[in-house]
Amino acid sequence: MTRPGPPPTITSEQRAELEAWEDRALSPEEFEARVRAPWTDAERADFDNLVRWFNRRYPSPVERLAATRHLMAQIRKS
Amino acid sequence: MTASAFDEVAFFRAIAEGPVRALLIGRRGLIALGMPVMTRDYDFWIPADDAAALNTALLPFGMLPSRSPEEARKNGRYMLENDEHVDVLVARSVSTIDGTMVHFEDVWARRIYLTIGDVDVPIPCIDDYILTKRFGARPRDADDIRWLERFRSNQP
Numbered sequence A: 001m002t003r004p005g006p007p008p009t010i011t012s013e014q015r016a017e018l019e020a021w022e023d024r025a026l027s028p029e030e031f032e033a034r035v036r037a038p039w040t041d042a043e044r045a046d047f048d049n050l051v052r053w054f055n056r057r058y059p060s061p062v063e064r065l066a067a068t069r070h071l072m073a074q075i076r077k078s
Numbered sequence B: 001m002t003a004s005a006f007d008e009v010a011f012f013r014a015i016a017e018g019p020v021r022a023l024l025i026g027r028r029g030l031i032a033l034g035m036p037v038m039t040r041d042y043d044f045w046i047p048a049d050d051a052a053a054l055n056t057a058l059l060p061f062g063m064l065p066s067r068s069p070e071e072a073r074k075n076g077r078y079m080l081e082n083d084e085h086v087d088v089l090v091a092r093s094v095s096t097i098d099g100t101m102v103h104f105e106d107v108w109a110r111r112i113y114l115t116i117g118d119v120d121v122p123i124p125c126i127d128d129y130i131l132t133k134r135f136g137a138r139p140r141d142a143d144d145i146r147w148l149e150r151f152r153s154n155q156p
Helices: A011-022 A029-038 A040-057 A063-076 B008-016 B026-033 B051-061 B069-075 B104-109 B126-132 B139-151
Strands: B024-027 B042-046 B077-081 B085-090 B093-094 B101-103 B112-116 B119-123
Touching: A029 B139, A040 A063, A040 B139, A063 B008, A063 B026, A063 B112, B008 B051, B008 B112, B008 B119, B024 B026, B024 B104, B026 B042, B026 B112, B026 B119, B026 B126, B026 B139, B042 B093, B042 B104, B051 B069, B051 B085, B051 B126, B069 B077, B069 B085, B093 B139, B101 B104, B101 B126, B126 B139
Parallel strands: B024 B119, B042 B085
Antiparallel strands: B024 B042, B077 B085, B093 B101, B112 B119
16 A cells, blocks of 8 residues: 555646636536536435535534635635 | 634624625525535625625725726626625626526515624525526536525425
């Protein structure tokens, strides 16, 4: 068994490229197809489990907002 | 667990206690609702005449507008920023990607409240939240709709 290496890092150019890709405008047809794509059983289970965990771990709106602010700040620092 | 000295509850209180009718939309609202998505940016939808009141409410936080209220009204959008980033949609009505006109007054009339700390923050009802996600056409908006629909179906 090999030890895991350092976490992957991306350059600022790669980050900008990813953000541009995420911010691209879809055509109405592409958008609707993405909205209406059927859920797989695994996707549905993952989503439901994640929502359950998130709401159990952070029961109130203010806790959920603070937790994500904290996490985003950590991501920005890294 | 705060990321900075920014007091998020005070921020929402300043808006809620002022005369501005500001609907929290976007992913911060989704997080508050209970959806595990990521963003630090705030999105609000306000009527065309309320930009000056919102700017006044957020001035104590050192947030400065990117446009004058008049310019914001003409452009339909502006930002308020310091270390924090607030996107503001300034419009009586907005068209969805498929051409449906969504009117602020209608969405405001159907608003629900989320209690954040001790502040009741108005957000669109879930059906209207889904409509606001059709204002843009980014992949993440489509994903948010999928998740909102699933989230809605799981509600008691």
